[in-house]
Amino acid sequence: MNKSIAVLVGSLRKESYNLKVANTLVKLAPASLKLNIIQIGDLPLYNEDIDTATPPASYARFRNDIAASQGVIFVTPEYNRTTPAVIKNAIDVGSRPYGKSVWSKKPAAVISVSQGAIGGFGANHHLRQSLVFLDMPTLQQPEAYVGSVAQSFDEKGEINEKTKAFLKQFIDAYAAWFEKVK
């Protein structure tokens, strides 16, 4: 049976390059994986005061979505050399209540996508710091930094073959590694 993999996209804008890359990964994934983009833009900023016995509906929905997934792929821009707040907030929501983290042991991968030349390296590696603490084994190779991303798309918004080939290599490597660590 194919595995359900949650995809979290760290940009909320409609024309997001990260979203375009995530949508391309959904299409390129091998038959063993079913990638699902999980909404994170509706999660209120994490606050223990609202995370009561009846948490916000979006918290409950998000936790269920991740709990029902066997792995997680983070597709993230870089904001000020780190991960955007929207991704960190989703991580925090999923990590609580204490002792009930939905992240634990789920095989993860990180791909950073940036208009800058260094491909969101800072965001990619800061995110990995949280994944260590959350006990998520994380794909190490190939590293995935998509820099100067605007050049990967033509005027019709289609991704170019070179970038598509790299994304195919990345998702196939994740699928093969997933079988070993799951």
Ligand code: FNR
């Ligand atoms: C950016 N951007 C950016 N780029 C980068 O390579 N390193 C950085 O530190 C930052 N910092 C940053 C901060 C903020 C607040 C914004 C809004 C943007 C630019 C970023 O790479 C660009 O906006 C991407 O297009 C964002 O990804 P999406 O929205 O296209 O997916």
